[in-house]
Amino acid sequence: MDFDFTDDQEQLRDAVRKWVDKGYTFERRKNITKDGGFSRTAYAELADLGLAGLYIPEADGGLGMGPVEGMVVMEELGRGMVLEPMTHTLMAGTVLAGYAPDAPNLVKAAWLPKIASGERLVVLAHLERGARYGLTHCNATASSNTATAPDLWALSGTKSIVVAGDRVDAFIVPAMAGGRLALFLVEREAAGVTTTGYGTQDGARAAEVRFDNTPATLITKDGSIGLAHAIDIGIAATCAEGVGVMDKTMAVTVEYMNTRKQFGVAISSFQALRHRVADMKMQLELARSMSYYAALKLNAPAQERSAAMARAKYQLGVSMRFVGQQAVQLHGGIGVTDEYIVSHYFKKLTQLEMTFGDTLHHLGEVSARMQDTAGVFA
Amino acid sequence: MDLAFTPEEQTFREDIRAWVKTSLPKDIAHKVHNALRLSRDDHQRWAKILGKKGWLGHGWPKEFGGPGWNAIQKHLFEEECALAGAPRVIPFGPVMVAPVIMAFGNAEQQQRFLPGIASGEVWWSQGYSEPGSGSDLASVKCKAEKQDGKYIVNGQKTWTTLGQYGEWIFCLVRTSNEGKPQTGISFLLIDMTSRGITVRPIKLLDGESEVNEVWFDNVEVPIQNLIGEENKGWTYAKHLLSHERTNIADVNRAKRELERLKRIAKTKGVYDDPRFKDEIAKLEVDVVALEMLVLRVLSAAKSGKNSLDIAGLLKIRGSEIQQRYSELMMLAAGPFSLPLIEEAMEAGWQGDFPGGELSDAPLAGTYFNMRKTTIYGGSNEVQRNIVSQFVLG
Numbered sequence: 157m158d159f160d161f162t163d164d165q166e167q168l169r170d171a172v173r174k175w176v177d178k179g180y181t182f183e184r185r186k187n188i189t190k191d192g193g194f195s196r197t198a199y200a201e202l203a204d205l206g207l208a209g210l211y212i213p214e215a216d217g218g219l220g221m222g223p224v225e226g227m228v229v230m231e232e233l234g235r236g237m238v239l240e241p242m243t244h245t246l247m248a249g250t251v252l253a254g255y256a257p258d259a260p261n262l263v264k265a266a267w268l269p270k271i272a273s274g275e276r277l278v279v280l281a282h283l284e285r286g287a288r289y290g291l292t293h294c295n296a297t298a299s300s301n302t303a304t305a306p307d308l309w310a311l312s313g314t315k316s317i318v319v320a321g322d323r324v325d326a327f328i329v330p331a332m333a334g335g336r337l338a339l340f341l342v343e344r345e346a347a348g349v350t351t352t353g354y355g356t357q358d359g360a361r362a363a364e365v366r367f368d369n370t371p372a373t374l375i376t377k378d379g380s381i382g383l384a385h386a387i388d389i390g391i392a393a394t395c396a397e398g399v400g401v402m403d404k405t406m407a408v409t410v411e412y413m414n415t416r417k418q419f420g421v422a423i424s425s426f427q428a429l430r431h432r433v434a435d436m437k438m439q440l441e442l443a444r445s446m447s448y449y450a451a452l453k454l455n456a457p458a459q460e461r462s463a464a465m466a467r468a469k470y471q472l473g474v475s476m477r478f479v480g481q482q483a484v485q486l487h488g489g490i491g492v493t494d495e496y497i498v499s500h501y502f503k504k505l506t507q508l509e510m511t512f513g514d515t516l517h518h519l520g521e522v523s524a525r526m527q528d529t530a531g532v533f534a
Numbered sequence: 535m536d537l538a539f540t541p542e543e544q545t546f547r548e549d550i551r552a553w554v555k556t557s558l559p560k561d562i563a564h565k566v567h568n569a570l571r572l573s574r575d576d577h578q579r580w581a582k583i584l585g586k587k588g589w590l591g592h593g594w595p596k597e598f599g600g601p602g603w604n605a606i607q608k609h610l611f612e613e614e615c616a617l618a619g620a621p622r623v624i625p626f627g628p629v630m631v632a633p634v635i636m637a638f639g640n641a642e643q644q645q646r647f648l649p650g651i652a653s654g655e656v657w658w659s660q661g662y663s664e665p666g667s668g669s670d671l672a673s674v675k676c677k678a679e680k681q682d683g684k685y686i687v688n689g690q691k692t693w694t695t696l697g698q699y700g701e702w703i704f705c706l707v708r709t710s711n712e713g714k715p716q717t718g719i720s721f722l723l724i725d726m727t728s729r730g731i732t733v734r735p736i737k738l739l740d741g742e743s744e745v746n747e748v749w750f751d752n753v754e755v756p757i758q759n760l761i762g763e764e765n766k767g768w769t770y771a772k773h774l775l776s777h778e779r780t781n782i783a784d785v786n787r788a789k790r791e792l793e794r795l796k797r798i799a800k801t802k803g804v805y806d807d808p809r810f811k812d813e814i815a816k817l818e819v820d821v822v823a824l825e826m827l828v829l830r831v832l833s834a835a836k837s838g839k840n841s842l843d844i845a846g847l848l849k850i851r852g853s854e855i856q857q858r859y860s861e862l863m864m865l866a867a868g869p870f871s872l873p874l875i876e877e878a879m880e881a882g883w884q885g886d887f888p889g890g891e892l893s894d895a896p897l898a899g900t901y902f903n904m905r906k907t908t909i910y911g912g913s914n915e916v917q918r919n920i921v922s923q924f925v926l927g
Binding site for chain 2: 157158159160161162165224406410413414424427430431433434435437438441442445446448449451452453467470471519520522523526528529530531532533
């Protein structure tokens with residue numbers, strides 16, 4: 157039982173933090189949002205730091221690192237509210253490296269090193285209309301001519317809120333094949349793909365993606381296990397990202413309260429507001445604790461892992477909403493302007509709550525999974 | 535970073551578990567698991583069993599006869615005791631005054647007082663709070679005047695937990711009125727059988743007398759009972775309050791009581807009510823998050839890196855959780871928590887409790903009693919002042 161970071165992990169943190177502080181200023185972020193909410197240049201800079209290959213094995217050109225490193229990276233990206241979808245890169249790398257028994261080795265060999273280098277960006281396109289956060293709801297279908305060309309699949313269906321969906325290179329797409337939920341790799345420029353891009357509330361980008369008899373590469377016929385793991389990686393990453401955003405939200409709020417004067421004194425002298433800050437600090441530390449918990453449970457057996465992710469995301473949901481709302485309130489009028497950064501933290505925290513399952517969804521998961529005994533180790 | 539305990543720590547835990555299993559009297563565990571009333575004798579029996587093993591002072595260093603465990607070993611010991619249904623060690627002797635005697639007492643005082651504390655023979659009480667002092671501990675008025683090589687103590691202490699059983703009491707007394715309130719306070723050990731001491735139990739809202747008023751009327755205290763230097767008592771008191779930082783969260787007991795809450799909810803048929811079950815699920819996450827917070831503090835203590843100064847958060851969260859589980863237990867029983875039948879809270883009662891579930895008997899009383907947790911030990915509002923001071927400066 158040890159919650160210290162290694163020197164290597166601290167160095168990784170410093171490297172990402174340096175890039176965020178210098179290379180991803182609030183000004184640059186605003187410009188990226190203005191240009192559509194995604195920057196391939198910024199993504200390439202992240203890849204240059206090695207981050208795109210974080211979860212990809214060294215043999216495939218990645219760094220082969222684990223959940224704690226993932227957490228460290230995502231916390232730092234959260235501090236900068238980085239718009240580029242590193243979470244999806246972590247998920248895609250894991251699925252292709254670990255859950256692709258049916259994919260030809262050639263495909264893995266072709267894609268993994270390029271994902272790791274940042275040359276190719278692959279995101280998960282799993283969400284469908286009416287699915288909300290459920291993972292089994294899938295109307296997309298894929299079929300192949302088993303007699304003549306069993307490896308040539310054609311996929312049809314529509315996926316929603318696909319992150320940077322009209323700018324990425326490929327998607328990992330769940331689709332029903334032979335009565336089972338299978339996973340496919342589909343290139344954005346393949347025939348029959350249409351994308352409709354739009355901005356999201358946090359300033360990033362997503363798209364509605366339609367597949368019409370689109371050529372697809374089978375990754376695995378039994379995709380539920382890999383999809384569940386991918387989503388859990390997404391949850392842990394989102395938890396860490398949320399901690400990073402909340403760290404900064406707290407910092408700007410504290411700074412503001414110590415400078416802003418009302419009735420002749422700094423508003424940080426008012427006890428009603430001080431106690432609010434104490435409550436924010438409580439939520440932040442509970443959230444940080446549960447983000448650690450998520451990272452340290454990410455390699456556990458599937459049942460235990462998913463139960464832990466539900467607990468963690470529930471806590472993060474509660475904390476992110478509280479810290480975000482209170483930060484705006486403590487700033488007063490300036491808190492609801494677009495010009496000042498705190499509203500952007502608030503919107504980011506709100507969006508993170510609704511990413512990979514909101515608070516009520518995960519409360520339901522915790523509730524359904526409850527056992528007689530409970531604790532960190534049960 | 536690693537969530538797992540080391541193999542050595544696991545073995546340590548298993549050894550403790552095996553020992554507690556054979557050493558903890560079954561009747562005491564039964565009372566704890568069902569929130570039935572514990573007598574002085576119950577507390578003393580368990581304290582002496584621990585004392586004989588050398589574990590009543592389980593936080594003590596080896597040089598004073600303790601096991602010399604590190605922060606994690608102490609946590610594992612406390613967890614195994616709590617989960618098995620051991621009563622809380624009454625902390626005033628082994629956890630509170632003993633470390634002060636070790637740090638600031640002289641050799642003679644250490645030889646005189648520590649053995650009785652370690653063995654569980656002597657029952658200690660705490661004389662800190664006074665009428666009107668609330669969370670402002672430094673406002674001590676109870677005074678000690680030096681006369682003919684003795685202190686003459688006059689004044690009153692209150693909220694003295696289980697003081698009706700106390701044989702000795704450690705007190706903050708005012709020995710000087712000069713300077714700030716914090717200066718001029720001394721730390722005195724007083725024999726409760728001394729002439730001039732009156733103890734009056736205070737009946738609390740749950741009908742029990744868990745706390746007391748203690749009056750001192752010209753009580754003579756030998757000068758040898760002063761700890762450290764005169765007027766330096768505040769420093770020693772702060773040392774005491776900073777000691778054992780994680781156990782104020784009481785997370786081990788919360789885990790045990792969460793299990794009990796689920797049992798009660800199942801018995802009462804509300805476990806399958808989604809509205810009720812979700813409330814338990816929220817509490818479950820609260821308990822896990824609190825445990826993680828505690829483990830982070832322990833890890834920081836073990837490695838000495840990134841010290842985590844969040845005692846205030848632990849106190850606030852731990853007390854809120856204690857209140858919540860007691861509240862949910864009572865709500866699970868609903869109307870059957872309302873009958874007030876004192877005998878039904880004692881072990882072995884054979885009567886027919888209204889509604890037929892004897893386990894309902896103590897639920898409302900426990901809920902009422904738990905309101906204390908956000909008030910004592912520095913109210914949660916005072917804790918928020920401390921936390922915000924840390925964050926905002």
